[in-house]
Amino acid sequence: MIVALEVAFGLVALLGAVSTALVRDSYGKVISLGVLVAGIVPFIVDRGYLDVAVAVSLIAPVVTIFVLMAVRRAEA
Amino acid sequence: MLIITRISRFVSNFQNLVALFAGACIIISLAGILSLPLGFEEQQLYPKTLDPASSLYPYDRGGVPFGTTEVVVQYPENSPYAGYVTAYLTPLSQYLADHTHYLGTTIVAHPGGIIDEILYNTRGLDTVVETSILFAAFAIASYLFRREVK
Amino acid sequence: MNAVFALGLAILVIGVLSVAFVRPKTYVARLINLEIPAWGLLLVMLAYDEALALLTFVAVTAISTFVIVRLMEWRDASC
Amino acid sequence: MIEYLVFAAVFGLLLLGLHRKVIARVQMRPGPPVWQEILHALKFSFKSTWVPKTASATLYVGVVLVGIGIWSAALFIVLAGESILILFAIYMLHKVVEHGFGLSSGSPYGKFGGVRSVISAASEIPLFVTVAAIYLFTGSLLLADITAYQAIHGPFLLIAPPVAIAMYLVILSKLPYGPFSIVESKELVSGYKTEHFGVWRAGISVIDGLKTFVLLYAFVAIFVGAVPFWAALVIMTVILVSLSFVCAITPMLSPFDSVTIQGLITGVMLAYVGYLWWVMP
Amino acid sequence: MIADYSIGLLVAFASAGVAFFALMRETDGLHRLLLTDLIEVVTLAFIALVGTDLAEALILPGLVVGVSELIALSEIYRVKEGYVRPPAAGLQIEVMESAPGILAAILVVYGIVLSGFSGGAVAGLGVIFYFLSRSHSERFELIETASGYSWVLWIVAFFVFMLLPEYWFFAVMLAGSAILVKVMAKMSLIGTMRGGPDV
Amino acid sequence: MIALYLVAAIAVFAAVRVVIEQKTGRKLPYANVMNFAVAGTIVLLLDHPLSLVAAAAYFVGSTLEANAVASTYAGGMKR
Amino acid sequence: MSEIGGSDLFVLEFGDILHYYTPYTTTLFVLALIFTGLAILSRPEGQVDIAFGGDAYYAKETAVSEMRFRRFMTIACGLATMGAMGSGDIFNFTLFASLVGITNVGIVAAVKSRHVLDAAYEYGIVAMVATLPLFGGAALILATTGTLSIPALAAGGFAVPPIGKALLALGVIGEGMAPFYAAKAEMFRAPGAPYVIMCSLSSLLIFLRVVEIAITI
Amino acid sequence: MLGEFLHILAAATISWILFVTVDILFRLPEAGGVSGASAVARDIEAGGGALAGGTMMGNIVCSPDASAGTLLAACGVYVAGIPGGLAAALMVFVGNRICHDPGYAGTTGAVLATFVVYAFTLVGFAATDFIAGMVIAILTIQGLSHTHASRLLDRLWRIRQ
Structure with missing residues (x-):
């Protein structure tokens, strides 16, 4: 990948990771997790693993929904 | 003798077992860091x-x-x-x-x-x-x- | 040193720290933070081109998340 | 072959009797006759024998046979100069036999004895340190090689005394009435042996005799080297008397204290072996 | 110049140390379970750092070991804490009416194409997700039996490889599909173990 | 090429805004922009019919994620 | 191959994984076999408990379904132990060790006693965490030597890092709890002697085996 | 360089007009398709925006609408021409069903955008311009200022009514 893009998406991923770690609100954490995934998927695509990218990007929301089940209970 | 009794009391409670094992693992991890770098066999x-x-x-x-x-x-x-x-x-x-x-x-x-x-x-x-x-x-x-x- | 590899290690470390010293200390927060090192590890695997392992890892992580969530559901139902 | 077994069992029981006698004398008691343990074994052989109703019958009987079997095997390994690793494996597995005795009957006393024997697992660890240290010197674990090494370099007792002390402690923790004998302390009646009567108890006596003989003989073989058989017997008796003195003058430790002390000894031994490993070429 | 492998190991050891430190300080049962999951991830990092095909083949057993122990432990925890009342229905949101069916179909089909462990895990995830949204009344024992038989089939396939290697093609197919069915069945049962009406 | 840089820059911008925004309901539109940008990047990185599938899968997946988060945040369906 | 457990008696080949038996491992194998046989043949004992504060005592009975399940787990544990005894591959050995760990948990998990379950859970956590040193050690050895086969490593020519061996040993200690027996001692209070003994036996055996491995390689 | 930039800007304008028109025609600002959309609208309104515009933004967040259709159609045209665009429309349709979207704004938008993008490629635009342009367009709606964007959409919605 072009260095500038690596930097850009690396930054997105790091930003997502750090904010997931630091944000205290559960919904905020989940959304930050989405940012982390958004930073990571381009790296997978760039390596040429499109099938993996498809699977990963379909499984990621499933994980989120599982997590939301727990978040929901914790909030209620 | 007192310190031995204290250690025994800690060991005898199985709730402390995980902590004990984790402590051992920490020591080994530190040893692992100290033994770096390790050569990678090609x-x-x-x-x-x-x-x-x-x-x-x-x-x-x-x-x-x-x-x-x-x-x-x-x-x-x-x-x-x-x-x-x-x-x-x-x-x-x-x-x-x-x-x-x-x-x-x-x-x-x-x-x-x-x-x-x-x-x-x-x-x-x-x-x-x-x-x-x-x-x-x-x-x-x-x-x-x-x-x-x- | 590959950029993907470095990024993966960085995220792995961030994730491990965030799970180990989680704030606020609730089950949910820890569960969500648990995803971070998983994605970091995914990048490490990607750096070594272990695509199949990566794919399985993502699926299995999802399943283990579900297992824990299910346990938490039972817990909430009974408490 | 069978005569070796019988001799070892009888001699081991004799040593145990001597053990009791010495302890008694140190504690200013008359004590039982020296052949008391042999008499016990004989007496139990002719008493009526049964299996308790609550017991898990197969296991109850099976462990006795397993116990005799493993120690017979150990005896032949020592005599044939095979790998001491096997010997020590058998030593550790003796613990499983103890659990079997204790747990199979269903009696609470037996169970406590069995659980205590689980707790006392730390007593085996110094053994492996011993094994590792010896391996560092000889590069082999066959008893024959070890005696050959000692024939050249002199007995291990002088080369690596801390290792000998570790093994000494291991034997100490298996002897009755010692500081580490938590499995047989008096509040548990007879510990794991409580529910085995008649022939089964005689079997236990045989196991004890064999065990004592094998361990002491192994000690002599590993740390003193090749000596004539009668000399080995003499040295074994001397070691046993010294052990009896230790047993007589030390109190019995509480279960977990005993574990801790054994653990600390292991730690010291590990450090020693680490040091050896460091200085060895 | 320090090689990549050593840097990776440094990070892995450090992570292991941090994770174990947290575990040492933790006393709550469920938190401990979560930290065990973290340690599982670090374990895989150790294996992944080797970076050969063999390492990849070893990651898969490592993964399965981790998740299966997690399943067993979570169930023991539940029983030991006495959580006997089954939970109420899952998320009450609109997408749960539409998404699981389609996504599960995609995942299951893709899993079957993949076959083997990876396929089993992907398809199993799909089935879990599907069961999450339905009130299910399927036969627990039937699936379990199917998975048991497929386990046997895989053992058979293994012995074909070892004893009759000339039939390797048959063995590959048998192994691939048996593992698929087995892993998928096991995983999907997790989804049904939620205390529904007939399980 | 310029399109790729532009899209990546927008992704970073949106990610930053997601992170600094406080309210959950307002984080989501920013995340949406980021998803658009990432989906665009996927196609721009690899010119292949499959990358269209990957982009669509990523986009649909992340939209579903946003939908689930928003709906749960809203308290679910009113019955 | 250095002669620490005696010379090979026979070798079983499964592709890249060998199973080999020396006199040492054969001894261990036979013991595992004997105790598995005992577990299959014997029925659990009726454990007698004393009710404190009186002279009363009562015998616990083990339910049939529980007994069958625990017997199944015991047999699995015995098989895993036998496998671990002969395994000639480090990673395969670690897998067998994990199987021993999980079946050990299974043997006591069926008991309906809060106290025993608590102990089983603690032990299970340790057993699960122990996969890190186990797999980590195996991976470390693989990376630094390029092979996992114990006979090949024992033949010499490889610099196995001591940290790898230490990790392996620690992992097995975790799976079997060989020295820290606190949790296992609590697990032993469960009724069902033939099954419970297998917990202890299997952990001792894998510990004995890992000592051999650590010295050999 | 500069020409490509201008192309992108033009493409952004075109896609902006296209997707806003389609969305408003399909009554997206009227009501939240799912409860999540309403929640987003509420938060935007609380931040000083307009409710109708907020609802439309919420709907865009929660389901692939015409904007997503335009983006994916542009992608489709980029990788495979007209068939690619139609395939993208199909995927948007599936996405709509997954996301519990009752309407067909996304699918319609994708089909329309396919032809629009294809037509513009004939006159010298590149499909990549439309991908970047669509991202810019969505940025103006969702990413710059929620307050102003929602008010603007609200005004457009009034015109439609």
């Missing part, structure tokens, strides 16, 4: 060769279907058909390989590929044990679950 079993141009990327290990492929194994004499699976493609995966370029993982995961070769053939016993672990763990879980429900 002569590995089943080495990777990457060929981005292949439609089987990253698992293209060469070879002809139903023929042999060179695979570095520990005991070649024990698996006379080592390398056959690597080169094998089912009709579906053959079709995918002919028509697309970025589906290497799917194609190789479909039966017949280097990972299948390792998991089922040369190191098949690993897989036997591993499925047994899954089996045992699941047996425990389902036994407990069903007993509760009844």
